[in-house]
Amino acid sequence: xxxxxxxxxxxxxxxxxxxxxxxxxxRIILSLQQQALRFNEIQREVGGISAKVLxxxxxxxxxxGFVKRREYPGxxxxxxxxxxxxxxxxxxxxxxxxQWGRSHKExxxxxxQA
Amino acid sequence: xxxxxxxxxxxxxxxxxxxxxxxxxxRIILSLQQQALRFNEIQREVGGISAKVLxxxxxxxxxxGFVKRREYPGxxxxxxxxxxxxxxxxxxxxxxxxQWGRSHKExxxxxxQA
Numbered sequence: 001x002x003x004x005x006x007x008x009x010x011x012x013x014x015x016x017x018x019x020x021x022x023x024x025x026x027r028i029i030l031s032l033q034q035q036a037l038r039f040n041e042i043q044r045e046v047g048g049i050s051a052k053v054l055x056x057x058x059x060x061x062x063x064x065g066f067v068k069r070r071e072y073p074g075x076x077x078x079x080x081x082x083x084x085x086x087x088x089x090x091x092x093x094x095x096x097x098x099q100w101g102r103s104h105k106e107x108x109x110x111x112x113q114a
Numbered sequence: 115x116x117x118x119x120x121x122x123x124x125x126x127x128x129x130x131x132x133x134x135x136x137x138x139x140x141r142i143i144l145s146l147q148q149q150a151l152r153f154n155e156i157q158r159e160v161g162g163i164s165a166k167v168l169x170x171x172x173x174x175x176x177x178x179g180f181v182k183r184r185e186y187p188g189x190x191x192x193x194x195x196x197x198x199x200x201x202x203x204x205x206x207x208x209x210x211x212x213q214w215g216r217s218h219k220e221x222x223x224x225x226x227q228a
Contacts, residue, residue: 006144006147009144009208009212010140010141010144011215012211012212012213012215012216012219013140013208013211013212013215014140014215015215015216015218015219016211016212016214016215016218017131017134017135017140017211019215019218020131021131021135026124026127026128026131027124030120030123030124033120064218064222065221065222065225086221089214089217089218089221090214092210092214093210093211093214094123094127096206096207096210096211097126097127097130097131097207097210097211098123098126098127098130099126100130100203100204100206100207101125101126101127101128101129101130101133102126102129103203104129104130104133104178104203105126105129107179107200107203108178108179111179
């Protein structure tokens with residue numbers, strides 16, 4: 001891998017970690033995996049997140065194409081958030097990270113017992 | 115996936131993102147991919163990192179088993195840092211993240227042009 005390829009590789013990884021990193025994004029995505037939820041349902045499901053932070057995170061997730069906002073007419077209007085088909089693209093990365101995270105924890109335990 | 119599995123899955127992902135996230139870890143790992151380097155060589159290769167931060171990051175990478183410190187006797191003593199075999203366990207995660215990061219960038223470009 002030459003220098004330029006290495007930098008492209010690094011930038012792509014950092015982009016990915018930026019999008020799925022952070023304290024809340026994955027928690028919000030996982031909370032919506034079963035069904036669409038209202039704002040306060042997400043807030044309750046995720047737990048410990050302020051309305052302001054959740055609002056920003058949802059906007060970010062919408063911009064990145066993972067979440068869509070759906071409005072149902074009526075009074076009061078009903079708004080729910082749901083995962084897009086595109087959010088499925090995250091599955092393989094999340095499985096890879098999850099498997100690696102688990103095996104790394106085992107590795108650390110073994111090394112600290114040795 | 116029931117609630118408990120979901121939380122284990124999430125914790126494992128967050129562990130992984132914690133270990134390989136952050137501004138410097140991946141840059142330091144990639145800088146050592148070709149060969150072992152001295153402290154100031156890493157600092158020059160990575161660029162923009164202070165000695166104090168680099169020292170902490172190297173300690174963290176050592177504790178996580180990715181990097182080992184090798185001392186060569188002599189005056190002055192020569193110290194180099196190199197990647198461990200275990201750091202190869204990161205390869206598949208980094209490739210997955212890199213591929214996803216690239217395709218996500220394309221997705222965002224297409225959507226913002228639409």
